[in-house]
Amino acid sequence: MISKHTSDLVKERADITEVVGDYVQLKKKGQNLWACCPFHGEKTPSFSISPAKQIYKCFGCGKAGDPIQFIMDIEGIGFQEAIRHLAGKYGIEVEEDEKLTPEQNQEQNERESLFIALNFAKDFFVKNLNTEEGKSIGLSYFKERGFTPQIIQKFDLGYALDGWDNLLKEAKSSGFQEDILLKAGLVLQKEGDPSRLYDRFRNRVTFTIHNISGKPIAFGARILTKDKNQPKYINSPETPVYHKSDVLYGIFQAKKAIRDQDNCYLVEGYTDVVSMHLSGIENVVASSGTSLTEGQIKLIKRFTNHVTVLYDGDSAGIKASLRGIDLLLEGGLNVKAVVFPDGEDPDSYSRKVGSQAFQDYLEANSRDFIGFKIGLYQDEIAKDPIRRAEIIREVVQSIGKIPDPIIRSVYTKEASGLLQIEEEILFAELNKSLLKGQKDRFQKAQEEKEAEERIEELIPIQPQAISLDEVLEIQEKELVRLLINYGLEKLGEEDFLLSQYLLEETQEVDFKTPIFKKILFEYRSKLAKGEIPSIEYFIGHSDPEVKKVIIDLVTPRHEVSTHWHERFQIFINRESDDLSATAFKSILRLKRRLIHKMLEEAKNKIKLGEEAGEDSDKIFELQQVFFELKKVQLEIDKELGIVIG
Incomplete structure (x- = not known):
């Protein structure tokens, strides 16, 4: 267990503003700092941080505590892990007093053991780049893409050796138990013979996925051969420390830049993120090929209210992924979009034109979501009146996702000019869309209420007045x-x-x-x-x-x-x-x-x-x-x- 001396040092050094500021965007109001609570969804800040008292308190969900409690709540870890986390942040040496019993160790430290195993795997993959095989395959691939040694180190890029159990053998010889390696998603059980284990990642370059505090929690791995029987990418499974719907690739490296720039670039793949860092753009994250989720949107909103989505130059692919913009709007974010030329993506285009030209392109071609969405369907609007009406309704439905009524009004007026249609018609259609949404929500609430009443009929609950x-x-x-x-x-x-x-x-x-x-x-x-x-x-x-x-x-x-x-x-x-x-x-x-x-x-x-x-x-x-x-x-x-x- 961690010594009292170490705990006391952490308590003295940890500053509530710095600790909370690593996770959410803070704004000063009066003597305190305020933010939208990271523990529950809200649009109006009710999360208060008091620098004078070194405490936080959410008036929405009731969460409260000091810097240590915040880390326990936000990371979902125990007191000991929280102390270690903050000790690492402030460069405090961790002293230990006594050892836990095997039972206590298993109960309290399984999560920490997973983090340790994943960090070991990260170091193993990184070191593999210095082997003969790693240099000739993994490192040469990164160099072809223009990745510098600094970038490789910054993102903990690595290589999984060709072989069935290289990581498994190394981990076991270092004292790791097989069940921890299984729970961490690093090894697999052979079908028909669960006692036989083998490495999940083999003969691939690896991309380390970090949580918001910088700990390795998962991996993505890309195959470099043209084997049609193998997927191009394989990723870690869901584990107790990795829930992909709540994680964005690159968020640890990007969070400060996102806060400073008050904007977040959203891309699709790992290499897009790395390439943009090479071009000097650090406020970028990736959804890692998955559909955008509510958890990921909340994660972005901790640091900024502005998102710029970067799309590959593929019109069909863009139209298929437009639902992500509606989700961002619904989450209360201000959305812009950039489309690259045909056949290009952020990775290829940044390498093609160079850093400065790439940055200039992003600035010159960034459009708000209304102009972007209407521009996508410009040809269809001009040729087909019926399709034009359908697209107008789609645009209005997107505007209806915006929670702020003033921003809705501004975008409606802009859409009126771009679509060459009277404002009154758009506002009428918008009101119909909003009314329908309210009716749907009311209907859902009524159904839930009726369900509760049916349950109450079975178990009557007598309302009571407030007692003395x-x-x-x-x-x-x-x-x-x-x-x-x-x-x-x-x-x-x-x-x-x-x-x-x-x-x-x-x-x-x-x-x-x-x-x-x-x-x-x-x-x-x-x-x-x-x-x-x-x-x-x-x-x-x-x-x-x-x-x-x-x-x-x-x-x-x-x-x-x-x-x-x-x-x-x-x-x-x-x-x-x-x-x-x-x-x-x-x-x-x-x-x-x-x-x-x-x-x-x-x-x-x-x-x-x-x-x-x-x-x-x-x-x-x-x-x-x-x-x-x-x-x-x-x-x-x-x-x-x-x-x-």
Whole structure:
């Protein structure tokens, strides 16, 4: 296991802005940074990063934590792996304290073992380029394409030797178990004899597929011979660490450039990506020959809202792949397209014309998706009126995929000019398309609702009003929020802390919510030792539930802009302006809820006593308790300004 010293160093060095910034595009708003959440689909940013507190919080899905927790969430790994990841990022040497048992090792480190095996395979393929076979076949192929040693190293390009078990033998001699090699997709089982294993990649050049943090997670391999019985490319299968629908080739090498350029070039193949890097264009990724997926679109959107799709000079192929543009539009991305001359692709054309001419071509021929799509069908529009009407509807349907109404309107006007048709007709058709989409979604929602109702008929669920215990939990949460956020603040001019006031006033109050009770107990214990626990103390707490609750309590959803005061001289009251009144009212509200609960309990006792025919003196005593509680409630109501109690 990783030593505490290493964990502490990582916690000190890891910066939340740098860590999250490797995965999403951040924008400053007020004191915090904001982004669209990488954990759930959203169009309006609700993911907040606080550099001052070194925490993140999504107000949409509720994810929250520190830099280590973010890596655990985004990579789907455990604490130990997250520490190793960040240690690598910040150049911290990892120290280990003790070894895990074989059972713990298998349970906790299988995923890490897969990463290690895949990294071993990557190194093996790369080293093969220096063998006689690798030089004569693999390296010569890369050199023919103009790949420099720097580019080969940057993308971890390699070569799989000709033979059935070169990798298998090397891996086993290095201590790797066969089941890990199988799960990593590096070897296959022979049909009819599962005990016989052989290499998946043989006699091919290899392209390493990295995840967003740079770890090898899969491989693509190209055959160099003209064997019609073999596919041109073979790829790694789905594994616990590789889900191809969520991965883009080249994203690790491209993410910084995409963010800097605020644009992402989208191509089809591995060599297209590598060749564009050779031409000085680094903000490029590939879908690796698969149809574009929602997961891949979300991955692009983490870094930019602008995509330029590069198409080979093949009209039929372009028309067949136009659905990808609609998916990009639906994902909220602004789409442009570039078409290369007939018979050319990004790889061949960049090698043909050179770096500068290639960059100039991209800039000069980049068209928004409307002009691009209409241009594709220009000949058909001119020759066939019926086909023209069909294409107009297709264009309108594409515009209808755009979630932003203003951008939809702009593109509709542009399409009107290009198609030489009245705007009113296009807007009417667009509204019909949008209405149909809404009806379809409504119909689907109704069907889902009816299905749920049918299930509820089998298992009736009785809706319940909010209970007194739930209301009490809200008040307990509010008091703990004040304690954590303002516990170190002084009340008035006296040398009396808000934490002391709150804890004294709640000394005899028994909190009902376990997590708030735990936080309050720990706060009291620290205070009894002469220590005042800070926000940072609780954010770094060993209990994940405590940490998550504290982050929720200290992260505000909205900030008041400084411009209200600086520019317009408008003053906004804040709860921190008068903490004495804020704390006093919070205590009163909590006690009011407790009194309310006690009143209900007293009322029930009186009712049960009367029904059981208890002694009148006992009933009278219970009534006196009820009336005294009612008096206290009325006094609290008066202080809080509640007219009807």
